[in-house]
Amino acid sequence: MIYSIRGMTKIFGGRTVLDVDSLDIPKGKITALLGPNGAGKTTLLSILAFLSRPASGSLAYDSREVRFTESHMHPLRREVVLMNQHPIMFSQTVCKNMEFGLKLRKVGKEERRKIIRENLKLVGLDHFEQARAHKLSGGETQRIAIARALALSPRVILCDEPLASVDSQNQAIIVSLLRQINKERGITVIFTSHDAVWARNLAHETVYLDGGRPVDSVLENILSGNAARTEAGEVWFASGDGTRLPLPEGIEGQVRVSLDPSALKINHSSAPGQGDGLKGRVHQISREKNGIRIVVDAGALISVIMPEKEYKAMAPGIGDKVQVAIPPNAVKILNG
Template sequence: MGRQILEIKNLKKNYPGAFDLSIDSFSIGSDTTCVLIGPNGSGKSTLIKLINLLEEPDEGQIIFNGADILKSGKEKPLYRKMMAAVFQEPLLYNMSVYNNIILGLNLRKIKIKEKKQVFDYLIEKLHLEKLLLRNPKSLSGGEQQRVSLARSLVLEPELLLLDEPLANIDQLSREGLRKDLFGVLKDMGRSILYVTHDRNEAMMLADYISVINKGKIEQSGSRADVFTKPANEFVAKFVGIESLIEGIVIENKDNVCRVKINGSSIFAVSGFCPGQAVTAAIRPEDVTLYSDETVGPGYGPDSYSKNSSALNLLEGSISAVQDFGFFKKIEVDCGFKLISFVTANSIERMGLMAGKRIKASFKASSVHLFEK
């Protein structure tokens, strides 16, 4: 991630009767967007408040631009001025939209002409041109949040903290604001910590993802690593992997494992050794379904190959079909549960329905193993 603008070490905060926040290590690189995802009540907002010096931890370090800001004493307000935060609920004042947006500049004694270029850019990109003279009380929730975002972004902070800024907005407004906001964030190239429980937002925005649960970081890594190589069962489920299959590694040739599962076996690209108990995680979009009798040569357990693109082929019956509108979730019983996403057109073309016998295939490289 290059230079780290923020480092957290051994940070702890106790909430009696609730949970303990305990972050051993966490960092954000310069000009990097880190998305922190996790369920409600996992500690996401608490971490934002600690970083923004709105709360004090019980122990630990928050190192911002090389300085431990928890020990900065009278300089704490200076460090807070280098950050800006937007929360779920817009906090706007009884003044015009224009005056709300420049409020932070006034408090920092920054002349508007010094920020005119970024001000004009934000007004255009966040579609606030016709709202500048209005009172925030007359705006919709989505419009109010656009004003809050503009007020923070016009400061061009070294670190921007966004705590689920789209969570309380209706779906139609949220989709429009998400598109506009994400475009602005990528254009401005700031260091950003974006908090959400929406994995789709994480996929769209993140350079780097951290998953938090019960006050602890479960996994940090690139978008691809977290979504395709989860560290454990919690992370796998949270990023949308429902096919989690327990088995035993019975063979490994050139880092292609054969994993025994309920009398059957699948291949996976991994370094696990024979005898190790593992969980196989397979994303639903990596599973292809076939209704015909032949799917081509070289498939199945007898096609053992060191080629990571080798396909697993399993037979089973459809145990459930769940409708999600443009696509359907198909649950296949292959002696274990296997999930696939299929378009409505494919459902109709293949005549897929509960009880139908089906074949399912997936690459060995699409199977991620982690220790059971």
């Protein structure tokens, strides 16, 4: 195992944001940390990068116990690189940005240039050496950040939401790059995401965090909002992005819900007799072991797993208007 965590907590402002009883992350694999916003994913990455200290508990790195002192963590940081969700680039050339870490490690000029060219070529941006780094697109910035991380020859790369704010073309390139560096260089890759669809396709292992704690089952379609009773006496849930759905009796106030993708049903929006449900357009389609995953943009992105027979009969396409029916057994009420 590259990391082993036991009894770890992290507290901010008197609130426990991370509470991990036991977690092992394998060496040489790609591991996804999944969960909604505020689940503790970024907090955990910061600890794994030796940039933050937990309030309690222990961490072993490559079977060595980590002492959370500056003198002990400093050399470990040379083996682990953290890529932030929005990588910071100096207002200089790409070459100058990539040189910075190498200069700190006292790498000679000729060797620096060789390393920079080699890694820019790997990410497909070898002609960007003299480009102004702060003027790059979001996808190009992420790819330069990967090249900059690789230039330091890390054993572990930690990526915080690497596909956030990246166009679909660069998403595919970044996914391919993460696979490549893991396979060819043996680098352990750990990334966070709230999108279980592409995370499952990339990762060898997945860890789901909810409320700062690892949970056994992967909850999907997690929505936060308010439950209130209407004049008609029904209880309805409303999230900040406008998603609305009926809830069982007795639920009121701030609440989080999870919608089981295997229990949801997709219908054509024009189908007769279709009343309540989430209306939207098909955003993404992918094949999985247990069926066809349809992602519907209904204000929030909602995943639905369709049996292949149903999918072939309905044949929904990207951009089609559909309605997601939500039977009562699909709704799980989480802690508020």
